[in-house]
Amino acid sequence: MRTHIDCIPCFVRQTLDSVRIATQDEKVREDILRRVLRLCAEIDLHSNPPAMAQKIHGLIHRMTGVEDPYLDIKNHCNKLALQMYRQLKERVSSSAKPLETAVRLAIAGNIIDFGVNSHLSMQQVEQTIAESLEAPLDIQTVNAFEAAVSEADRILYLGDNAGEIVFDRLLLEELAKEKITFVVKACPIINDATMEDAQITGLTDIVRVIDNGSAAPGTILEDCSPQFRRRFDEADLIIAKGQGNYETLSDVEKDIFFVLKAKCRVAARHLGCNVGDLVLVRSKVRATARER
Amino acid sequence: MRTHIDCIPCFVRQTLDSVRIATQDEKVREDILRRVLRLCAEIDLHSNPPAMAQKIHGLIHRMTGVEDPYLDIKNHCNKLALQMYRQLKERVSSSAKPLETAVRLAIAGNIIDFGVNSHLSMQQVEQTIAESLEAPLDIQTVNAFEAAVSEADRILYLGDNAGEIVFDRLLLEELAKEKITFVVKACPIINDATMEDAQITGLTDIVRVIDNGSAAPGTILEDCSPQFRRRFDEADLIIAKGQGNYETLSDVEKDIFFVLKAKCRVAARHLGCNVGDLVLVRSKVRATARER
Numbered sequence: 001m002r003t004h005i006d007c008i009p010c011f012v013r014q015t016l017d018s019v020r021i022a023t024q025d026e027k028v029r030e031d032i033l034r035r036v037l038r039l040c041a042e043i044d045l046h047s048n049p050p051a052m053a054q055k056i057h058g059l060i061h062r063m064t065g066v067e068d069p070y071l072d073i074k075n076h077c078n079k080l081a082l083q084m085y086r087q088l089k090e091r092v093s094s095s096a097k098p099l100e101t102a103v104r105l106a107i108a109g110n111i112i113d114f115g116v117n118s119h120l121s122m123q124q125v126e127q128t129i130a131e132s133l134e135a136p137l138d139i140q141t142v143n144a145f146e147a148a149v150s151e152a153d154r155i156l157y158l159g160d161n162a163g164e165i166v167f168d169r170l171l172l173e174e175l176a177k178e179k180i181t182f183v184v185k186a187c188p189i190i191n192d193a194t195m196e197d198a199q200i201t202g203l204t205d206i207v208r209v210i211d212n213g214s215a216a217p218g219t220i221l222e223d224c225s226p227q228f229r230r231r232f233d234e235a236d237l238i239i240a241k242g243q244g245n246y247e248t249l250s251d252v253e254k255d256i257f258f259v260l261k262a263k264c265r266v267a268a269r270h271l272g273c274n275v276g277d278l279v280l281v282r283s284k285v286r287a288t289a290r291e292r
Numbered sequence: 293m294r295t296h297i298d299c300i301p302c303f304v305r306q307t308l309d310s311v312r313i314a315t316q317d318e319k320v321r322e323d324i325l326r327r328v329l330r331l332c333a334e335i336d337l338h339s340n341p342p343a344m345a346q347k348i349h350g351l352i353h354r355m356t357g358v359e360d361p362y363l364d365i366k367n368h369c370n371k372l373a374l375q376m377y378r379q380l381k382e383r384v385s386s387s388a389k390p391l392e393t394a395v396r397l398a399i400a401g402n403i404i405d406f407g408v409n410s411h412l413s414m415q416q417v418e419q420t421i422a423e424s425l426e427a428p429l430d431i432q433t434v435n436a437f438e439a440a441v442s443e444a445d446r447i448l449y450l451g452d453n454a455g456e457i458v459f460d461r462l463l464l465e466e467l468a469k470e471k472i473t474f475v476v477k478a479c480p481i482i483n484d485a486t487m488e489d490a491q492i493t494g495l496t497d498i499v500r501v502i503d504n505g506s507a508a509p510g511t512i513l514e515d516c517s518p519q520f521r522r523r524f525d526e527a528d529l530i531i532a533k534g535q536g537n538y539e540t541l542s543d544v545e546k547d548i549f550f551v552l553k554a555k556c557r558v559a560a561r562h563l564g565c566n567v568g569d570l571v572l573v574r575s576k577v578r579a580t581a582r583e584r
Contacts, residue, residue, distance in 0.1 A: 005318075005325050009305040016298060026297075033297050034333045041329035045322070 001247045004266045007049050008040050011056060018060050018190070022069035032063050049266075050218030050244045057189055058215070068188035070162075077163025077191065078200050081109070084125070085166055091133075092170055100142050101133065102171040103259065107278045108132035109167025110160060110242050111261040113191075132278060141280045145257050148282075152237035155180045157207075158219055158249075160242030160260075161190075162197040168241060171259075172207055181208045181231065187215035192244075218244030221252065243267050249283075256283040293539045296558045299341045300332050307348055310482070314352050314361035324355050341558075342510030342536045349481055350507075360480035362454075369455025369483065370492050373401070376417070377458055383425075384462050392434050393425065394463040395551065399570045400424035401459025402452060402534050403553040405483075424570060433572045437549050440574075444529035447472045450504075450511055450541075452534030452552075453482075454489040460533060463551075464499055473500045473523065479507035484536075510536030513544065535559050541575075548575040 015036045019029040036056050043052060061067055088105055095101035108129045149155065157172065157180050159165050165182075172180060182203055185192045198209045213225025219240065221229060232238070238256040240249055246258045246267065260279050262268040268275045307328045311321040328348050335344060353359055380397055387393035400421045441447065449464065449472050451457050457476075464472060474495055477484045490501045505517025511532070513521060524530070530548040532541055538550045538559065552571050554560040560567045 005322055006308060008325060008329070009301050009308060012304050013301040016301060030297050030337070033300060037300070037329050037333035041326045041333065 001048055001250045001267065001270050003043060003045050003047055003049050003052060005045070006264075006266050007052075008043070010264065011040055011049075011052055012036065014053065015056055015060070018057065018069060019064070021073075022060050022064040022066040028064060032060055035059060035063075048218065048220070048247045050216045050248050051220060053218075053244075054189065054216040054220070054223070057217075070188065070191045074162035074191050074193075074197060075200070077161070078166065078197055080125075081163040081166035082201060085169070088129075088167070088170055089173075092174065099146055099174050100137070100139070102174040103142055103145070103280055104132045104135075104137060104278065105129065106167050106171040106241070106259055107137075107261055107280070109164035110259070111278075112164070112167075113161060113263075135278050137278050138280055141257075141282060144282060145280060148237055148255065148257065149175050149179075152235075153179060154231075154235045155237045155239065156183055156231060156235040157181070157239040158183045158212075158241055158245050159193045159198075160244065162193045162201075163191075164241070165193045165197060165203055166201050169201065169203055169206065172203070177207050181210055181235075183219075183228070184209060184211050185215055185217075186211040186213045186225070189215045189217050192217050216244075216248065218242075218246075218248035220248050246271070246279075252283070254283060257281070258283070293340055293542045293559065293562050295335060295337050295339055295341050295344060297337070298556075298558050299344075300335070302556065303332055303341075303344055303348060304328065306345065307352070310349065310352050310361060311356070313365075314356040314358045320356060324352055327351060327355075340510065340512070340539045342508045342540050343512060345510075345536075346481065346508040346512070346515070349509075362480065362483045366454035366483050366485075366489060367492070369453070370458065370489055372417075373455040373458035374493060377461070380421075380459070380462055381465075384466065391438055391466050392429070392431070394466040395434060395437070395572055396424045396427075396429060396570065397421065398459050398463040398533070398551055399429075399553055399572070401456035402551070403570075404456070404459075405453060405555075427570050429570050430572055433549075433574060436574060437572060440529055440547065440549065441467050441471075444527075445471060446523075446527045447529045447531065448475055448523060448527045449473070449499075449531040450475045450533055450537050451485045451490075452536065454485045454493075455483075456533070457485045457489060457495055458493050461493065461495055461498065464495075469499050473502055473527075475511075475520070476501060476503050477507055477509075478503040478505045478517070481507045481509050484509050508536075508540065510534075510538075510540035512540050538563070538571075544575070546575060549573070550575070 015033055019032050092098050092101050111128050112125055159182055184194050184198050195211055198204050203209055212228040214223040216223050238254055240256050240258050242260050243263050246260055249256055258281050262271055262273050262275055262277050262279055265275055307325055311324050384390050384393050403420050404417055451474055476486050476490050487503055490496050495501055504520040506515040508515050530546055532548050532550050534552050535555050538552055541548055550573050554563055554565050554567055554569050554571055557567055
C-alpha cells in the first residue's frame with residue numbers, strides 16, 4: 001500500500017507523540033519535528049507508510065540517544081494483557097466456535113493498541129473485547145483461514161505490538177502450533193513486539209519465535225534479514241497481524257491472511273471497508289504467486 | 293499566544309482539509325502540501341498560529357486560483373443558523389438572565405463551527421446548544437462583562453465565523469447596539485465572516501459593520517488597515533470572538549473580553565482551562581494599557 005498525502009498529518013502527530021516520550025528537552029523536540037517536516041516534504045509517495053515511520057523513529061533514536069522510548073509502555077501493556085489471559089482463554093474454550101472467537105480476540109488486541117492508548121481503563125478494554133465478539137466478521141474467510149491453516153505445513157505469524165501478542169497467543173493455541181513460527185521485530189520500534197516481549201508473555205514457550213532482522217513497524221521485505229526472507233519464501237501461509245503488516249505486504253505475491261482493525265481512512269479505503277471494521281482478509285495476489 | 297510545536301499537525305491537517313475543498317487535482321494538492329510542510333519546517337514559533345494559517349491559505353489561493361473555497365459552506369452555515377434564529381431569540385427573551393443566555397449562545401455558535409463540521413445534523417446542533425446552556429461559565433466575569441459594556445462608549449466586537457455571527461447577533465441585541473461596531477475580515481479566509489456574511493445574516497441592519505483590512509483568521513494588528521487600527525486604539529472595550537482572535541490578541545494591552553470555546557490543547561493550556569470549556573475571560577494586560 002502506497003503512502004497517501006492523508007498519511008502525513010499522522011506522521012507529524014506520531015513524531016510529536018514519540019518525542020514527548022523520548023525527551024523532555026523542548027529544543028530537541030522542535031529540532032526533530034523540523035527535520036521530520038523536511039523529510040515529509042520530500043516523501044516518496046510510492047513507498048509504504050511504515051518506511052517513513054521507520055525513518056522518523058530512527059531519527060528520534062539518533063537525536064535523543066534513546067533507543068527504546070516505549071520500553072516502559074510495552075512492559076506495562078504486556079503485564080496488563082497477561083492479567084487478562086486466563087479469562088480470555090476461558091472465553092475461547094467455552095465458545096461454540098473457538099477459532100472464530102480466538103480470531104476476534106486477536107483483532108481486539110489489535111484494536112486496543114495499548115501503546116497508543118496507554119491510559120486505557122480496564123473498562124474500556126473490556127468494552128472493546130465485548131464489541132469485537134459481536135461485530136461483523138467475514139465468516140467465509142474464517143472458514144477459508146481454518147482450511148488454509150490445516151493445509152499448510154509452514155506458517156509464519158507476523159506479530160504486531162507488545163500486549164497485543166498475548167491476544168495472538170490465544171489464536172496460536174487454537175492452531176497447530178508445531179507448524180507455526182512467530183515473528184517479532186529485531187530492534188525496538190514504537191510499541192512493536194520484540195523477542196523480549198515474546199519471552200515475557202510466554203510466547204517463546206509455546207511456539208518457535210524468530211525476529212525479522214528489521215526495525216520497521218511492518219514487514220518491509222527488503223529491509224529484513226536474509227534468514228527471515230528465506231523463511232518467508234519457504235512458508236506456504238502467512239498470518240500478518242496489524243495495519244503495519246498490511247501496509248507493507250498488501251502488494252506482495254504470497255498467500256497471506258491479514259488480521260487487523262482498520263485504524264485510518266487511508267487503510268480502510270485500500271481495504272474497501274470502514275474505519276473501525278474488524279478485518280480478516282486473504283491476499284488477492286496469492287494465485288499469481290502459486291503459478292510462478 | 294505563540295505557536296507551539298503541537299500546532300503543526302493541525303496546520304498540516306487543515307491544509308489537507310482546505311485543498312480537498314479547493315481543488316480536485318491530486319497533483320496540486322500534493323504540491324501545496326509539500327510547500328506547507330517546508331513552511332512548517334521553517335516556522336517562527338514566536339509568531340501566533342493564525343499568522344501561519346494566513347500563509348497557508350494564501351498559498352492555497354495562489355496555487356489553485358480559488359479565492360474563496362469555503363463560499364458554499366459559509367452560505368450554507370448562514371442559512372442554517374438563520375433558520376434557528378427565531379427560536380434562539382425566544383430562548384434569550386424568556387430567560388431569567390438574558391445576557392448570560394446570550395453569552396452562552398454566542399459561545400455555542402463558536403462551538404458548532406459549522407465550517408469545520410459541515411456535515412452537522414440539526415440534532416447535534418441542538419445538543420451543543422443545550423450543553424452550552426448548562427455548562428460551567430464564570431458568572432463573575434459575566435457580571436464584569438455587563439458592567440464593562442455599560443461603562444464603555446466605543447465597543448468593537450470582533451467576529452469569527454459565518455453562521456456563528458447569527459449567534460453573535462443574539463448577544464449584540466442584548467447590548468447597547470449604538471455603541472458597538474462589528475468587525476469582519478476584509479477578504480475570504482477559511483470560513484471567517486466577511487461583509488457579505490454580515491449582510492446576508494442581517495447584522496448590517498442592526499449595528500455598524502466594518503472590515504479589519506486583513507485576511508488573517510484572527511486579528512493580527514500589524515496586518516490590519518490603518519482605519520481599523522485607529523478604531524481599535526480608540527475603542528474602550530473589545531469583545532473578541534473565537535480562538536483565532538484569542539491567539540492573536542492575548543498579549544495585546546487592551547481591555548478585551550474573549551468569548552470562545554477552547555478547541556485545542558495548546559489554547560486550553562494558555563487559557564488555563566480544559567479543551568471544550570466555555571470561555572469568557574477578560575484580558576490580563578488591560579491595567580497596563582490604561583496606565584500608559
